Amino acid sequence: MTAAETPRDALRQILLDRRRATEERYREARSRQQSGDAAGDSEGVHGWKASREGGPDMALLEMLDATLRQIDAALVRLERGEYGRCSACGEAIPLARLAALPFATHCIPCQSRREDGTSGPGR
Numbered sequence: 001m002t003a004a005e006t007p008r009d010a011l012r013q014i015l016l017d018r019r020r021a022t023e024e025r026y027r028e029a030r031s032r033q034q035s036g037d038a039a040g041d042s043e044g045v046h047g048w049k050a051s052r053e054g055g056p057d058m059a060l061l062e063m064l065d066a067t068l069r070q071i072d073a074a075l076v077r078l079e080r081g082e083y084g085r086c087s088a089c090g091e092a093i094p095l096a097r098l099a100a101l102p103f104a105t106h107c108i109p110c111q112s113r114r115e116d117g118t119s120g121p122g123r
Contacts, residue, residue: 007095008078008083011078011083011084011098011102012075012078014098014099014102015071015074015075015078015102015103016075018071018102018103019068019071019072019075022064022067022068022071023068025060025064026061026064026065026068029057029060029061029064030061032057033057033058033061067103070103071102071103073103074102074103074105084098086105086106086107086110087105087106088106088107088110088113088114089107089109089110091107092107093106093107094107094108
């Protein structure tokens with residue numbers, strides 16, 4: 001971060017960089033799928049059909065699409081001034097977590113509780 005750059009600017013740049021990289025991965029995976037390479041079919045049409053029916057590149061495309069939507073939602077939260085707050089407890093999400101997962105919506109304790117299936121602080 002430069003002296004003139006605010007933490008908000010740095011976070012926006014992290015989100016935009018992650019979005020650009022994810023878009024590039026999406027384009028590459030989609031190109032492989034459409035060419036037939038994803039299903040090992042050099043004729044294209046059959047490879048597209050096989051991948052569309054559940055090949056590994058289809059799962060990758062779905063994951064990348066979900067990531068793009070999460071990044072876009074994070075950019076909206078940033079513009080609204082709501083970015084970086086846990087949606088469960090309202091506490092600040094640590095910058096280290098946001099740098100690693102810039103579209104995080106929960107702090108680590110709340111995310112852990114969500115994954116464990118528990119709720120509320122201290123449970």
